[in-house]
Amino acid sequence: MPQRAVVLLSGGIDSSTTLAVALQQGFETYALTVDYGQRHRRELECAGRIARHLGASRHTTVRVDLRAIGGSALTDAIPVPLDRSDAEIAHGIPITYVPARNTVLLSLALGHAEVVGAFDLFIGANAIDYSGYPDCRPEYLAQFERLANLATKAAVEGRGTFRVHAPLLRLTKAEIVRRGAELGVDFSLTLSCYNPDDTGRACGRCDSCRLRLKGFAEAGLRDPAAYVTQ
Amino acid sequence: MPQRAVVLLSGGIDSSTTLAVALQQGFETYALTVDYGQRHRRELECAGRIARHLGASRHTTVRVDLRAIGGSALTDAIPVPLDRSDAEIAHGIPITYVPARNTVLLSLALGHAEVVGAFDLFIGANAIDYSGYPDCRPEYLAQFERLANLATKAAVEGRGTFRVHAPLLRLTKAEIVRRGAELGVDFSLTLSCYNPDDTGRACGRCDSCRLRLKGFAEAGLRDPAAYVTQ
Numbered sequence: 001m002p003q004r005a006v007v008l009l010s011g012g013i014d015s016s017t018t019l020a021v022a023l024q025q026g027f028e029t030y031a032l033t034v035d036y037g038q039r040h041r042r043e044l045e046c047a048g049r050i051a052r053h054l055g056a057s058r059h060t061t062v063r064v065d066l067r068a069i070g071g072s073a074l075t076d077a078i079p080v081p082l083d084r085s086d087a088e089i090a091h092g093i094p095i096t097y098v099p100a101r102n103t104v105l106l107s108l109a110l111g112h113a114e115v116v117g118a119f120d121l122f123i124g125a126n127a128i129d130y131s132g133y134p135d136c137r138p139e140y141l142a143q144f145e146r147l148a149n150l151a152t153k154a155a156v157e158g159r160g161t162f163r164v165h166a167p168l169l170r171l172t173k174a175e176i177v178r179r180g181a182e183l184g185v186d187f188s189l190t191l192s193c194y195n196p197d198d199t200g201r202a203c204g205r206c207d208s209c210r211l212r213l214k215g216f217a218e219a220g221l222r223d224p225a226a227y228v229t230q
Numbered sequence: 231m232p233q234r235a236v237v238l239l240s241g242g243i244d245s246s247t248t249l250a251v252a253l254q255q256g257f258e259t260y261a262l263t264v265d266y267g268q269r270h271r272r273e274l275e276c277a278g279r280i281a282r283h284l285g286a287s288r289h290t291t292v293r294v295d296l297r298a299i300g301g302s303a304l305t306d307a308i309p310v311p312l313d314r315s316d317a318e319i320a321h322g323i324p325i326t327y328v329p330a331r332n333t334v335l336l337s338l339a340l341g342h343a344e345v346v347g348a349f350d351l352f353i354g355a356n357a358i359d360y361s362g363y364p365d366c367r368p369e370y371l372a373q374f375e376r377l378a379n380l381a382t383k384a385a386v387e388g389r390g391t392f393r394v395h396a397p398l399l400r401l402t403k404a405e406i407v408r409r410g411a412e413l414g415v416d417f418s419l420t421l422s423c424y425n426p427d428d429t430g431r432a433c434g435r436c437d438s439c440r441l442r443l444k445g446f447a448e449a450g451l452r453d454p455a456a457y458v459t460q
Contacts, residue, residue: 018246032299069262070341089295100341103381107337111330112299143380147373149335156364 002028004118005165006109007056009033011046011194013212014124014168017180019054021167022122024183029122032112033107036098037067044201046191047173053186058116061175062108066098083205086214102135106144106164114152119160121159126168166179173215183223188224201226232258234348235395236339237286239263239410241276244354244398247388247410249284251397252352254413259352261286262342264335269299272430276421283416285313290344292338296328312425313436316444332365336374336394344382349390351378354396356406371396402444411451418454431456 003077005027009015012196022029032048044061051059102125109121125136141215142163148162151154155162168176192212193202202209204227235257239245252259263277274291281289332355339351355366364370371394378392379385385392396408410417422442423432432439434457446453 060298062295062298065292065340066341067340068290068292069345098341099344099383100337100381103337103340103377105332107333108294108299110333111296111328114329115299135381137380140377140380143373143377147333147370147377150367150370151330151365151374153329153364155438162451 001027003027003120004030004113004116005082005120005122006030006113006116006118006182007034008105008109008124009047009049009056009059010124011043011190012124012208013180013185013187013190013215014176015047016050016054016185016187016190016225017176017183018122018124018167019050019056020180020183020185022120023056027122029058030112030118032109033059033216034108034204035062035063036101036104037063037065042183042196043124043191046189048103049189050185053189054184060112060113064104064108064118066101067101084210086210098134101122102133102140102189103144106148110148113162114154117154119154119162120165121162122165122167124168125166125181126173127170128172130169136169138166138169141169172218175213177219177221178214180202181219186224190225192225196197197228199226201228203228232256232259233350233351234343234346235261235358236260236343236346236348236351237352238335238339238354239277239281239286239289240354241273241280241420242438242443243410243415243417243420244356244406245277246280246284246347246354246417247406247413248352248354248395248397249286250410250413250415252350252395253284253286257350257352259286260342260346260348261289262339263289263291264338266334267293267295269344270357271424273305273421276419278414279419281298284414290342292342294334294338296331296334297330309411312433314437314440314458316440330365332363332370333374336378338380340382340392342394342415343418344384347384349384349392350395351392352395352397354398355396356403357400357401358402366399368399371399374431382456402448403441404448407445407451416454419424420455422455429456431458433458 009031076214103147145164194206195203239261261281375394422435425433
C-alpha cells in the first residue's frame, strides 16, 4: 500500500511541481490548499484544477484569515511592488512576506497528516529565488520536522516519524520549470502572479511574475500562462 | 515603554489566568483568540469579555477552519465523552485532542507577534492535568521557541528573541484557580465546558468541566460559572 503524503498546494508552479514530485516518488497524495485571505484568489481555483490534473487522491482547502493578524502586501491593501530588478528581488525580505506563513502552512499540513495517517509533508519552499524569506531556509524546515515529531499524538505514540520534504529547496526557477515540465505539469493551469487582473491574467511585473518569466526564459521554454502585457 | 506580548486567549480559566499573569509581569498584552470551528463557540464570546475585564490592549480573533482537516470531538460530530473518572481523564490522549492544535495556535500567535512587534508569546498550556496532549509538554514548547527564532523576519534581522511563556505549565488545576483568583480574574466570565447548553451553561460532566470543578474544590473556592446540573 502506498504511503500517504500531505502536499501543500497553492496553485503556483513551485507547489504544482512539488505535487508532481511526490506522486512520482510513489506517494498517495493529499493536496492541501490554505486560503489565507490572499489577494490572488484565483490561485485557489488553479489549485483544485492542478490537483485533479496531476491525480491527487484528495484535495482539501482550509481557510485561515491571516488578514486578521495583518502585515503583508499579499493580504493587506499595501501595493504589490512592480518592475523591480533582479537585484532588488534578491535583496532582503520583500514586503510580500506573510508573517509566519510557512509555520502556519506546515502546522495545518501536520494536523491534516495526523488525521489522514500521513507522515510525509511536502512543501514547495525554495531557498534560491526566495532567499529573503527566513522560513524557506533548510535549517528552518529541519527545525519544523523536529517540532512535528514532538507535537503529535501519531509521532509520540510511535506510529511513525514525520518528514518535511522540500524537493525544490536548492533548485533555480529554471530548474523547477524543467523538472515540472519533465513530470508533465501543465503550467497553463498554474498562476503565480501576486496581482492578476479580473480575468485571471498575470501582470508580468510583480516579483513573482518576473521570477517565473526569467525561469521559463532560462529553461528555454515558453510560459503558457496568460499575461496582461505580452 | 512596556514590552508587548501576544497572549493566546480561549476564554477558559487557563488562558484567562495566563493573560492575568502576562499583565502582572508588566507586558502590554495583545490577546489573540483562534476560532478553529470548535463546538463551544461561547468561549469566543467569553474571550472578548475577559480581554476587556482584565485590560488587554487589544483583542483579535482569527478564524481557521480546522473542521476542514477533521479529527476531533471538539470540531467534528464525535460525541464528547462524559462522566469519565480522574484515572480515565489522566490516561492517554483524549479524543478531544485537536490535531496539531498548539502548533497552529502558536504559529498564528507568532505571525501576530511579528506584526505588532512582540517577542513574547503566552500560552496556557498545562503539562499536569492535560498530560495526554503531546503539544502541552515543556520539550514541545522549547522546540517551538527555537522554531520561532528561525522562522521570522524579526528574529532573523536581530530585532529580538522570541520567548514562549507557559506560566501554568507545572501547576495543578487547583493552583491555577488560586493564582487566577489572586490576580483578580472574574471566573464567572470564563467557560471551560466542551459541551455547554444553548444558554451557555456548562454540562459539569465532560473532562474539562470535571477538571475545573475538581480544581475549584481542591482550591477551596466556589466556581461562579453556571452549570446545568448543580
